[in-house]
Structure formats: structure tokens, C-alpha cells
Amino acid sequence: MEVEPTPPLAAEILLDARGLHKTYRGGGEELRVLRGADLQLRKGDFVALLGNSGSGKSTFLQCLGLLDHVEEGEILFGGREISRLGEGDRADLRLRSIGFVFQFHHLIPELTALENVLLPSSLAGRRDKAWALELLRLVGLEDKVARYPWQLSGGESQRVAIARALVNRPTLLLTDEATGNLDRPRAQEIVDIFAKINQNFGTTILSVTHDEGLALKYGRRLRLKDGIVGEWTGD
Amino acid sequence: MGAFSRDWWRLSWVWLVDPAHRSPPGRQVLFRSSIRVAALSLMLGVGALSLTLSIFSGFYRTWSQGVADALGHVVIDTDWRTRAELRDLVTHFPRGVQRVETFWNSQGLLVGKDGGRGVLIEGRGELAAADAAPSESTPDVQLKLGAPLAEYLGVEAGGTVRLLLPGVIERAVEARISDLVRYGMYDVDSRYALVDDASFAAWASVHDPEVFARRPGDARGLRVFFDPAVIDPLDVEKVEAWRTGFRAAIQDTEWSFETTTRTWREQRKNAFGGMDLDRQLLTIVIGLLTIVAAFNVVASLVVLFTERDREMATLVGLGLSRGAFTLWTGTLGLIMGFFSSLAGIFVGWGLGRLLQMSPLGALPAKVYNVERLPLAFVWTEQLSILGFGTLCAWLAAVILGWSLARMDILRVLGHRG
Numbered sequence: 001m002e003v004e005p006t007p008p009l010a011a012e013i014l015l016d017a018r019g020l021h022k023t024y025r026g027g028g029e030e031l032r033v034l035r036g037a038d039l040q041l042r043k044g045d046f047v048a049l050l051g052n053s054g055s056g057k058s059t060f061l062q063c064l065g066l067l068d069h070v071e072e073g074e075i076l077f078g079g080r081e082i083s084r085l086g087e088g089d090r091a092d093l094r095l096r097s098i099g100f101v102f103q104f105h106h107l108i109p110e111l112t113a114l115e116n117v118l119l120p121s122s123l124a125g126r127r128d129k130a131w132a133l134e135l136l137r138l139v140g141l142e143d144k145v146a147r148y149p150w151q152l153s154g155g156e157s158q159r160v161a162i163a164r165a166l167v168n169r170p171t172l173l174l175t176d177e178a179t180g181n182l183d184r185p186r187a188q189e190i191v192d193i194f195a196k197i198n199q200n201f202g203t204t205i206l207s208v209t210h211d212e213g214l215a216l217k218y219g220r221r222l223r224l225k226d227g228i229v230g231e232w233t234g235d
Numbered sequence: 236m237g238a239f240s241r242d243w244w245r246l247s248w249v250w251l252v253d254p255a256h257r258s259p260p261g262r263q264v265l266f267r268s269s270i271r272v273a274a275l276s277l278m279l280g281v282g283a284l285s286l287t288l289s290i291f292s293g294f295y296r297t298w299s300q301g302v303a304d305a306l307g308h309v310v311i312d313t314d315w316r317t318r319a320e321l322r323d324l325v326t327h328f329p330r331g332v333q334r335v336e337t338f339w340n341s342q343g344l345l346v347g348k349d350g351g352r353g354v355l356i357e358g359r360g361e362l363a364a365a366d367a368a369p370s371e372s373t374p375d376v377q378l379k380l381g382a383p384l385a386e387y388l389g390v391e392a393g394g395t396v397r398l399l400l401p402g403v404i405e406r407a408v409e410a411r412i413s414d415l416v417r418y419g420m421y422d423v424d425s426r427y428a429l430v431d432d433a434s435f436a437a438w439a440s441v442h443d444p445e446v447f448a449r450r451p452g453d454a455r456g457l458r459v460f461f462d463p464a465v466i467d468p469l470d471v472e473k474v475e476a477w478r479t480g481f482r483a484a485i486q487d488t489e490w491s492f493e494t495t496t497r498t499w500r501e502q503r504k505n506a507f508g509g510m511d512l513d514r515q516l517l518t519i520v521i522g523l524l525t526i527v528a529a530f531n532v533v534a535s536l537v538v539l540f541t542e543r544d545r546e547m548a549t550l551v552g553l554g555l556s557r558g559a560f561t562l563w564t565g566t567l568g569l570i571m572g573f574f575s576s577l578a579g580i581f582v583g584w585g586l587g588r589l590l591q592m593s594p595l596g597a598l599p600a601k602v603y604n605v606e607r608l609p610l611a612f613v614w615t616e617q618l619s620i621l622g623f624g625t626l627c628a629w630l631a632a633v634i635l636g637w638s639l640a641r642m643d644i645l646r647v648l649g650h651r652g
């Protein structure tokens with residue numbers, strides 16, 4: 001059998017977004033949020049995405065996370081074009097390959113922390129309780145696995161949400177202002193957890209934040225401005 | 236596949252049952268009451284459908300049985316002359332016949348104490364009996380009357396009535412009423428006048444030898460009664476099969492007379508056709524009510540969805556596919572539809588029993604010719620109602636699920652302006 005040689009560089013690239021365009025229309029007005037945004041993430045990257053409020057960071061992340069559609073451009077994920085996939089394939093990628101953490105934790109209130117973490121693995125048909133418990137230990141909640149979300153603090157809930165996003169061992173984790181609702185020490189803890197995940201599991205992480213101090217903990221910093229992604233220069 | 240995961244169904248169960256210890260304090264749970272109301276309304280809809288159909292089937296069965304027993308399960312019209320000829324014909328009958336009676340019909344007039352009425356008189360005799368020989372004694376002509384007809388004429392069992400058969404005999408016959416019968420269908424009972432052929436022949440042999448010599452009446456033939464253990468006369472298909480068998484059997488015989496066969500249904504085509512139409516209309520009307528009730532179940536799913544929209548959007552965001560979502564709502568609809576409909580069938584059955592036992596179940600015999608509300612709980616019928624209720628709820632839930640699965644998750648989650 002002949003095996004196609006994989007180009008060494010391409011093998012390293014996990015996500016390759018090219019020329020993404022997204023325009024919001026409403027009330028006769030057009031808001032061109034993404035105007036040809038490019039982004040390349042290598043496997044194991046640990047990247048912060050900065051930008052002013054309203055610059056389109058969330059929009060960009062939601063498009064990458066297949067929660068929204070781009071109008072133009074392509075997104076290669078592991079070498080596969082995913083921006084034009086059907087709804088079923090998009091759902092499957094969200095379930096198995098791309099984790100997403102919002103500013104709000106969005107946990108199911110009627111399920112315990114452990115049940116919340118288990119849910120996506122159960123949906124994917126590979127329920128693994130030991131792994132869910134290990135993730136909860138990783139985020140420092142081993143003694144609160146049986147608590148309901150409304151019995152947890154904001155920071156604790158956010159950590160459950162992170163464990164949930166990781167339970168199906170995604171190769172890419174996208175976080176959108178995951179620390180936005182937390183005080184400084186709590187936010188620091190969360191970013192430390194991201195770093196740990198990145199190191200322990202090699203998960204590629206792209207975090208949107210507007211906090212430059214937190215961004216310094218990341219390996220790379222980018223900025224979204226005028227609908228285009230560039231390097232963050234620190235001004 | 237995702238829709239069948241254990242935790243997902245546990246979550247559905249939690250949402251449906253909503254154990255207090257799991258819910259955050261103060262969480263709105265309109266859903267539980269709305270699902271109860273919806274299940275109740277579907278149950279009542281199905282119950283109404285079930286009860287109506289079983290009452291209808293009850294009347295239908297009572298009347299069918301009455302008509303079949305009064306007129307014969309199959310009628311063979313044939314221009315017979317002697318019983319010997321007919322006995323030959325009977326040897327070609329397929330299996331399942333219990334009794335065969337000869338008949339002739341003639342338009343006649345009955346005059347009683349209170350009045351007279353023109354009816355089709357039927358002379359009925361046992362085929363097994365010997366051809367009547369001229370008789371010396373002149374017993375009364377025996378007459379069986381439908382109870383409503385006797386009442387109209389003002390006569391009772393044991394009394395007499397004057398019978399005129401123009402075209403058959405010149406003079407009036409004083410006939411004795413041997414029996415009053417009630418088959419339960421007014422259409423039959425109010426016109427039922429049966430002359431015992433043996434007594435008529437004996438009378439004619441003395442008073443009108445010419446009539447005795449030929450067979451009287453305009454229509455003649457055999458009335459065939461099945462053995463219910465072999466052929467249920469109400470089972471139209473079996474009766475048809477018997478007729479087909481009979482026709483095939485006489486095709487190659489020497490039988491020289493024109494022969495037509497009619498089943499009991501065909502003898503009262505109009506009445507049963509009308510009943511079929513009534514039944515269809517009622518089924519459609521109540522069926523529509525049931526569909527509405529089934530959509531109530533779905534309306535309660537909408538409440539569930541409205542109350543849990545953030546969680547559902549979260550699940551879709553986490554990768555629950557549209558198909559899995561639809562499968563989920565569909566299954567919920569199926570389960571609720573099935574159990575509500577099942578409960579509805581029990582309600583219909585129970586109500587029917589209750590109605591039969593209560594004074595409400597007593598019917599004015601003058602109006603219906605049936606004394607108690609007839610109920611026939613036909614299982615195949617009830618099963619199709621169950622299937623119908625379940626199917627409606629399932630379909631409605633699938634439609635709902637499919638449209639809900641297209642939700643804008645970012646808007647629901649509050650991440651869109």
C-alpha cells in the first residue's frame with residue numbers, strides 16, 4: 001500500500017483560516033465585522049486574541065467554532081475544509097473536536113458538576129466517568145463533583161464548563177472572555193488551568209480576552225482590528 | 236446516536252419530572268402543569284373517540300345481528316317450485332350452514348283493531364318439512380309480527396288480524412298472531428310480518444286449492460342461516476367467501492332457475508350504508524378533535540422548550556445534532572402520545588361500562604328498539620385509535636422538533652445583539 005507523504009509543515013498546522021468575511025445586516029445598516037481575517041494555529045499553540053470591545057472577536061471565534069457561518073473565506077481544520085459543512089457534520093465537530101467556553105458557563109442547572117461534564121461524552125457515545133473525574137480534579141473541583149451549578153461560585157462553574165469542553169478530548173479549545181465575569185485572582189487561576197491543559201494534553205488553545213495582563217501568560221498574542229487579525233504589538 | 240445516550244435521557248427525565256432537589260430555588264416549572272393538562276386533553280379526546288366508536292359498533296352489531304337473524308344471513312332468490320328441487324340445490328352449499336328456510340314474498344295488507352298497514356308479507360317454512368299434502372282440518376294461519384307493527388295495529392300475541400294478499404288469494408284470511416318479535420332495528424321490526432308457510436299451505440289446501448297448487452308470491456327463495464361456530468354471520472368476508480363458493484358450486488349443475496344471492500348487508504343496503512357514512516363522519520370529527528388534543532401535547536413540549544431554551548441551545552452548541560434533537564422531541568411526543576392515548580382508551584372503556592350500568596344506559600325502546608345502550612369494544616378498532624393518538628402526537632412532536640432544532644443558538648444564549 002502506498003502512503004501519501006504528508007508535508008511536514010502542513011502536519012503541524014491545526015487550524016488555517018483564510019480570508020474570513022462576515023457582515024451583519026439589519027435596519028438598513030451593514031456592519032462589516034470580519035474583512036478577510038486570516039489565522040494559522042499550529043498544534044499545541046497557546047494563543048491570546050486581543051482587541052477592542054466590538055472589534056469582532058466573538059464573531060471571529062464563533063465562526064471558527066462552527067457556531068456561526070462565514071460568508072467568505074475558508075477554514076481548514078486538520079487540513080479539511082469545514083466552513084461549508086452541513087449541519088450534522090458541524091455538530092459532530094463541535095461535539096468531538098472543538099471545545100468552546102463562553103463568558104457565561106451555561107451549565108445545565110438540574111445536573112451535578114460531574115453529570116454536566118459527562119454529558120458531551122455521553123452524547124458522543126464514549127461516556128468515561130474516570131476521565132471526567134480526572135478533569136474535575138485538574139480544575140480543582142474534586143470535592144465538589146456532586147454539587148449543582150447553583151451551589152457553585154462563578155469561578156467554580158466556569159471551571160466545570162472548561163472540564164465539560166475538554167471531556168471529548170478536543171484538539172482545539174476556543175474560549176471567549178472565559179474570565180470576563182471573574183475577579184482578578186479567579187481569572188488568573190483559570191488562565192493557569194488553560195496553560196496546564198495546553199501543556200498536559202497538548203490542546204491547542206485560542207483565548208479571546210481584553211485583559212492584556214492575562215494575555216501575557218500566553219505563548220502568542222494576536223489582535224483583531226478593522227476586521228483583520230494581526231500580531232499584537234503592545235501599544 | 237447522540238440522542239440515545241444515557242445522560243441525555245436522564246436529563247429529559249429530570250426535566251419532565253423535575254425533582255425539587257435538582258432545581259435551583261425559584262426556578263419556573265410551568266412545564267409540569269402544562270404537560271398534565273395536555274396529556275389529560277389527549278386522554279379525553281382519545282377517550283371520546285373510543286367511547287363513540289364502541290357505542291357505534293354496539294349499535295351496528297346489534298342491528299346487524301337483528302337484520303341478519305330476521306332476514307337470513309344469505310338470501311338466495313330463485314324461482315323454485317317444489318321442495319325437492321330446493322333440497323337438491325342445498326346439496327351444493329359449502330360448509331357452515333345451520334338452517335335453511337323457504338320463503339315467498341307478496342305485498343299485503345294487515346288490518347287490526349286500531350288500524351291497517353300495507354306490508355310485504357313473507358311466507359316462511361322449514362325446507363326440511365315435507366311438501367304439504369292437502370289437509371282436512373283448517374288450522375289458523377300463523378303469523379309472526381314485529382312488536383312495533385303489532386302495537387300499531389293494536390293486536391297482541393294470541394290475537395287475530397285480518398290478512399289480505401291481493402294477487403295471491405281473493406278472500407281475507409283471519410290470521411292468528413303466534414309470536415311478537417323484536418330484532419332491534421326499527422326498520423325491520425316495524426315491517427316484519429311472517430306467515431308460517433306450513434299453516435298457510437294447510438289453510439289453502441282447504442280454502443283455495445288453486446293457490447295451494449302453485450307457489451304464492453312474487454319473490455321466492457331460500458333464507459340461509461349459518462352455524463355461528465363455523466361462519467360468523469357478521470363477518471362480511473366469511474359470508475362473501477361462502478357465497479363465492481356457492482356460486483362456483485352451482486355453475487356446473489343442471490339447476491335451471493335464475494338464482495341470485497344477497498347477503499344480509501345487501502338486503503338492507505341503505506340502512507347500513509347510512510350507518511357507515513355516520514360512522515365515518517363521526518370518526519372524522521372526533522379524529523380531528525384528537526389531532527387537536529395531540530397538538531396540545533406538543534404545545535406542552537413548546538412550554539418545555541421555552542422554559543429550557545438556554546439549556547437546549549447549550550446542548551446544540553455542545554454538538555447535539557439537529558437529527559438527534561428531532562429524534563428526542565419525537566420520542567417524547569411518542570411516549571406521551573402513547574401513554575395518554577392508552578389512558579384515553581381505558582377512560583373510554585370505563586365510561587362505557589359506567590354508562591351501561593347507570594340509568595343513562597337505558598334507552599327508550601320505542602325510539603331505538605333496543606333497551607340498553609349496546610357497546611362493542613372492538614379491539615382492532617381500539618388499537619387503531621391508540622395508534623392514531625400516538626401517531627398524531629409523534630408527528631406533531633417531530634415537526635416541532637425539526638423547527639426548534641433550527642434555533643439560533645447564539646441568540647438564545649445571549650451572544651448576539
Ligand SMILES: Nc1ncnc2c1ncn2[C@@H]1O[C@H](COP(=O)(O)OP(=O)(O)O)[C@@H](O)[C@H]1O
Nearest residue numbers: 024033052053054055056057058059060651652
Ligand atoms: N447578531 C448581530 N447582529 C448585528 N450586529 C451584531 C451581531 N452580533 C454582533 N454584532 C456587532 O458586531 C460587532 C462585533 O461584535 P462582537 O463580535 O461581539 O465583538 P467583540 O466580541 O469583539 O466585542 C459589534 O459592533 C456588535 O454590535
Ligand SMILES: [Mg+2]
Nearest residue numbers: 057058059177
Ligand atoms: Mg465578545
